[in-house]
Amino acid sequence: MTARIPPVLRPEHPSARSLAELVSEFGLDYRGSLDHVEIRGVTLSTGDLHPGDLYVGMPGAHSHGASYAERAKEGGAVAVLTDAAGAELAAPTGLPILIVESPREALGEISAWVYRTNEHPPLLFGTTGTNGKTSTSYLLEGILRQLGLVTGLSSTAERHIGDLTVVSRLTTPEASEMHALLARMRESEVRAVVIEVSAQALSRNRVDGLLFDVVAFTNLSHDHLDDYADMEEYFQAKLPLFQPDRGKRGVVSLDSPYGQRVVDESRIPLTTISSTPGVVGEWNVEITAEEAAYTAFTLTGPEGRTLSSRVPIIGRHMAANGALAIVMLVEAGFELEAIGQALETHGGIDAYLPGRTERVSGDTGPSVFVDFGHSPDAFLNTLAAVRTFTPGKVIMVFGADGDRDATKRHEMARVASEGSDILVITDHHPRFENAASIRATLVEGAALAEHPAELHEVSPPEKAIRVAVSLAREGDSILWAGPGHQDYRDIEGVRTPYSAREEARSALREAGWDEAGRP
Numbered sequence: 001m002t003a004r005i006p007p008v009l010r011p012e013h014p015s016a017r018s019l020a021e022l023v024s025e026f027g028l029d030y031r032g033s034l035d036h037v038e039i040r041g042v043t044l045s046t047g048d049l050h051p052g053d054l055y056v057g058m059p060g061a062h063s064h065g066a067s068y069a070e071r072a073k074e075g076g077a078v079a080v081l082t083d084a085a086g087a088e089l090a091a092p093t094g095l096p097i098l099i100v101e102s103p104r105e106a107l108g109e110i111s112a113w114v115y116r117t118n119e120h121p122p123l124l125f126g127t128t129g130t131n132g133k134t135s136t137s138y139l140l141e142g143i144l145r146q147l148g149l150v151t152g153l154s155s156t157a158e159r160h161i162g163d164l165t166v167v168s169r170l171t172t173p174e175a176s177e178m179h180a181l182l183a184r185m186r187e188s189e190v191r192a193v194v195i196e197v198s199a200q201a202l203s204r205n206r207v208d209g210l211l212f213d214v215v216a217f218t219n220l221s222h223d224h225l226d227d228y229a230d231m232e233e234y235f236q237a238k239l240p241l242f243q244p245d246r247g248k249r250g251v252v253s254l255d256s257p258y259g260q261r262v263v264d265e266s267r268i269p270l271t272t273i274s275s276t277p278g279v280v281g282e283w284n285v286e287i288t289a290e291e292a293a294y295t296a297f298t299l300t301g302p303e304g305r306t307l308s309s310r311v312p313i314i315g316r317h318m319a320a321n322g323a324l325a326i327v328m329l330v331e332a333g334f335e336l337e338a339i340g341q342a343l344e345t346h347g348g349i350d351a352y353l354p355g356r357t358e359r360v361s362g363d364t365g366p367s368v369f370v371d372f373g374h375s376p377d378a379f380l381n382t383l384a385a386v387r388t389f390t391p392g393k394v395i396m397v398f399g400a401d402g403d404r405d406a407t408k409r410h411e412m413a414r415v416a417s418e419g420s421d422i423l424v425i426t427d428h429h430p431r432f433e434n435a436a437s438i439r440a441t442l443v444e445g446a447a448l449a450e451h452p453a454e455l456h457e458v459s460p461p462e463k464a465i466r467v468a469v470s471l472a473r474e475g476d477s478i479l480w481a482g483p484g485h486q487d488y489r490d491i492e493g494v495r496t497p498y499s500a501r502e503e504a505r506s507a508l509r510e511a512g513w514d515e516a517g518r519p
């Protein structure tokens with residue numbers, strides 16, 4: 001059985017737009033007749049095609065999208081937009097062909113025009129950084145809802161349109177999908193939209209055609225060095241979000257040294273925030289309590305402004321994410337006092353973060369958390385959070401992604417081994433790599449710790465979590481890092497249905513301990 005591919009959300013009542021008008025609006029070169037041709041949507045994949053679509057044939061890593069133009073026509077595409085090479089490939093279809101130098105660079109603006117998303121846009125928030133994008137986005141969405149707004153969300157885990165939830169494919173959808181999503185949100189009278197913006201999205205024009213009211217930077221640390229040559233290139237990929245064509249104003253966390261560089265290199269009005277002792281921002285976060293059910297903090301800003309609240313999740317970093325979300329709202333024009341009042345009525349920020357240090361254990365037995373962390377810095381933060389209220393041993397379970405940045409594996413394992421008492425190394429998504437050799441690299445890395453944890457190598461993960469539970473006692477904690485919200489494992493390109501949260505719950509049940517359901 002393979003896991004279902006989540007659908008692309010489109011407007012339910014798309015308006016028709018004239019192809020001739022599109023060509024004249026953008027001054028496009030074209031072939032064929034434009035007479036009476038109307039388009040209702042844009043797609044770059046035949047898998048997501050709707051009748052009446054403009055099919056965008058993009059050169060890809062494996063093939064040229066225009067080579068699927070015939071298939072697009074059979075599915076109801078009424079025109080093709082592509083480059084000069086693609087125009088040759090699409091010519092036999094007889095469809096009108098619009099020609100641009102770079103279809104990827106044209107996609108955002110054209111999709112915005114087709115879906116009319118630049119007319120009366122909602123309040124737009126965008127978050128980038130290595131870690132904390134999803135968490136900050138959910139917390140921000142939670143506060144917006146507490147303030148009474150109908151919200152939309154685009155994150156690694158899910159897309160939300162008001163109360164409608166759909167599992168995500170990519171962290172940031174391709175531009176055509178993004179604008180279709182915004183158009184669908186408008187139909188549902190969404191007033192504020194929170195969008196997680198990956199570095200890849202910025203490098204691949206996925207947020208073109210959007211102007212964010214407030215953008216935020218969480219942090220930068222080792223990740224994605226398979227996509228970027230080095231940390232500098234990865235950092236540079238994030239910067240365009242902090243320029244005037246993408247964001248009106250920004251909030252930058254100084255918790256990683258890259259924050260100050262964003263401040264130095266951005267050209268939009270920015271404010272700063274810090275939760276790091278000794279690093280002072282315009283806004284500062286002090287952690288006031290760390291409990292198993294929440295983390296409390298006080299946020300202090302310019303002119304003595306202050307707000308005390310809590311996030312319903314463990315970890316100082318999560319309180320920092322919550323405070324960042326609050327400052328984003330202040331930058332968008334919300335009164336700090338009104339935010340404080342809205343939060344107070346719910347006892348803090350009210351949000352459910354799927355698979356972010358999500359507690360799956362109940363009242364008896366060890367505390368078990370499933371997390372999405374897959375970088376050394378994420379491990380450092382979550383292990384510290386778990387350690388804070390664990391009287392017994394900290395047991396960590398994790399595996400590394402196959403076919404993704406292999407240079408971080410040693411450091412992930414070293415940090416895991418240093419920060420836990422017992423480490424169970426297992427498999428994650430092997431993709432097309434050999435799972436045993438990924439584990440071997442992790443075992444090597446674990447040995448680099450100054451004070452290595454007791455080590456177990458267990459495959460597959462279903463068995464690993466059961467071994468971890470069998471080693472745990474009341475008062476111990478288990479942190480299973482990596483799978484988070486995901487509901488599949490990618491093995492040789494096949495998405496096999498699998499939920500770490502459900503596996504962990506089953507393991508607890510089988511051991512006679514309590515489990516916790518979704519809050």
Ligand SMILES: CC(=O)N[C@H]1[C@@H](OP(=O)(O)OP(=O)(O)OC[C@H]2O[C@@H](n3ccc(=O)[nH]c3=O)[C@H](O)[C@@H]2O)O[C@H](CO)[C@@H](O)[C@@H]1O[C@H](C)C(=O)N[C@@H](C)C(=O)N[C@H](CCC(=O)O)C(=O)O
Nearest residue numbers: 044045046058060061062063064065068170171172198200
């Ligand atoms: C490496 C990369 O960026 N790949 C993206 C790329 O795929 P590709 O170049 O391999 O496409 P291709 O197979 O050569 O096909 C060329 C074109 O023909 C189309 N096609 C292809 C076959 C077909 O039958 N019909 C059809 O229409 C494809 O949609 C594509 O437009 O173009 C596709 C759509 O056009 C993207 O969905 C795909 O993202 C893949 C899924 C991906 O995994 N991207 C990663 C790197 C990514 O973006 N990740 C970040 C995560 C960030 C984080 O961890 O924080 C993200 O934002 O999600």
Ligand SMILES: Nc1ncnc2c1ncn2[C@@H]1O[C@H](COP(=O)(O)OP(=O)(O)OP(=O)(O)O)[C@@H](O)[C@H]1O
Nearest residue numbers: 130131132133134135156317371372373378381382
């Ligand atoms: N502010 C933070 N600083 C450091 N680590 C964090 C922070 N926030 C979250 N984390 C850790 O990083 C993991 C991923 O968090 P989150 O999903 O919010 O980040 P993300 O930036 O969306 O990641 P991705 O790009 O992989 O989707 C969390 O599960 C947690 O382990």
